[in-house]
Amino acid sequence: MAQRSVAVVGSGYMGGGIAQVLALGGAKVALADVSQEIAEKNLERLIGEAERFVADGLFPADAVQRLQEQLWAAPSIEEAVADASYIEEAVPEILDIKHGTLRRISDAAPADAVIGSNTSTILIAKLAEAVENPGRFLGVHFSNPAPFIPGVEVIPHAGTTPETVEIAREIVTLTGKKAAVVKDVTGFVLNRLQYALFHEAAQVVEQGIASAEDVDTLVRTTFGFRLPFFGPFAIADMAGLDVYSFCYASLQTSFPERFATPAILQDLVDEGKLGTKSGAGFLDIPAERTEDLVAYRNKAYVAMAGLLKEMGPSPAEESAT
Template sequence: MSDTRLPTVDEVRAVAVLGAGTMGHGIAQVAAMAGWDAVLYDIDDGAVAAGRDRIAQNLDKGVARGKVTAEARDQTLGRLRLSTDVADAVSAADVVIEAAPERLDLKREIFTAVDRAAPAHALLASNTSSLSVAEIAAAVADPGRVVGMHFFNPVHIMKLIEVVAHDGSAPAAVELARAVGERMGKTPITVKDSPGFASSRLGLIIGLEAIRMLEQGVASAADIDTAMKLGYGYPMGPLELGDLVGLDVRLGISEYLSKELGARFEPPALLRQMVDEGKLGKKSGQGFYRWQDGKKQGS
């Protein structure tokens, strides 16, 4: 159990987010909007600049829709700093949130570097959607200050955050992660460090079955999605959601969970085929639907 004194949420001044991609830029945005100094890190200038541009675009859309004031937009961007050096990014952070791709070796490598450079009091969190938080935490000297903080895409809109506690997580770390999530405007749930946690495990099994139904010709992608939206109140069908998440990401999680939890998570052949063909969903312009300028065009 951790002996480190973690800060309270009121003592948090700076948040470092490692990874400026789909999830990371959104996490940095909500951290800055919560009033904290936010450092957005990635491996090169192009990646961090692209992340900042996406934050600016999100905020501009919010202003246009009357959901964000121009003053709040400018203040948020003013709290944001970019970095391409991990040690620089985390050196003054009270909370560090890693948002790298879902590869255990990569996450452990990042946490090892963070452990050398971040303040001893900092909360260390991973945005992993399915990997073992305990195995990630084993890369640092004090695993008690490590938790999962699983955000949802798009981060600046989605309200849920899963706080994942491994067996060695300090209660204070879990408490702080929940409080940080609440300060960001999220509703936290606490889940055990189990493969797929709650949301990925449930969401994936429905998504995989929808792909199998499409594969078997049960119904079209649009009709399967409509069934779940109108019949079960889903805001988005499971196939459209797969396109949004990325079919390569879906495949990676499916492969991991099939090893951990059994054959019911085995990827359908259609999913493998689409990924092999580069049909990754919204980000590639083609998945179960066609996408243009970020908007769904049809199957």
């Protein structure tokens, strides 16, 4: 991809991390904030972070030099976005601040520049109200810490053009990450799933069923152990959708509403599509690939166990013992 001129507006922890990965991906990145002084101070911080990341083997050996060449602190938001083909807004999660910032960006940026917001909570359509030509606007939600989490939510609103979505995908690919396109609904997908788990975990602790430490242990060492390799639908297909249906029925004896069987699951079971063992399920993995899938799964889990042993317990785990 030809070098892109990119601006990141908001040079704090998230915006700075996004600027790092864009610059390391080859983009020329203008970093902007409420003042040039703040942008310059955060640029110094990002270079210092990169030096430590290189020393720890987390960034490539030439990362500092590349960031020094590719990142610059702009005197203002307007100057940062003046020649940018893509702008990432990463200011605080306060609607008035985001609206004011997006107005400044859309007034000063080229008319065809794509604008992405790193919001994790605010509806994209609501933010789009402040953008001139909102078809070029969408959510591009990186996760914390931005340099190291590989997934990015791409969230078009109803008026976002298909071309804008494609450019956002290209930007995510430029950073070496994976894009998942989701609809503009409250919580999007990432936080809707994350907070659903936390809600159940909090209730378990509140009700005295298990301690916070034991809940964390179970999540890390059981179903959470699978999640780096397989999403919830692949896991369900491998377990057997009939098994999932039975487990839902069991959960309903105590939690009839909260654990009502999803219609999408029951429909598949009724059709005899039970996952990998039947050759059809949520992901329709062919039955002849089951042996390869199981072999990959087993190898992956052993490799994960080896990595965890090599890394040793995290400070969070050590403090719980």
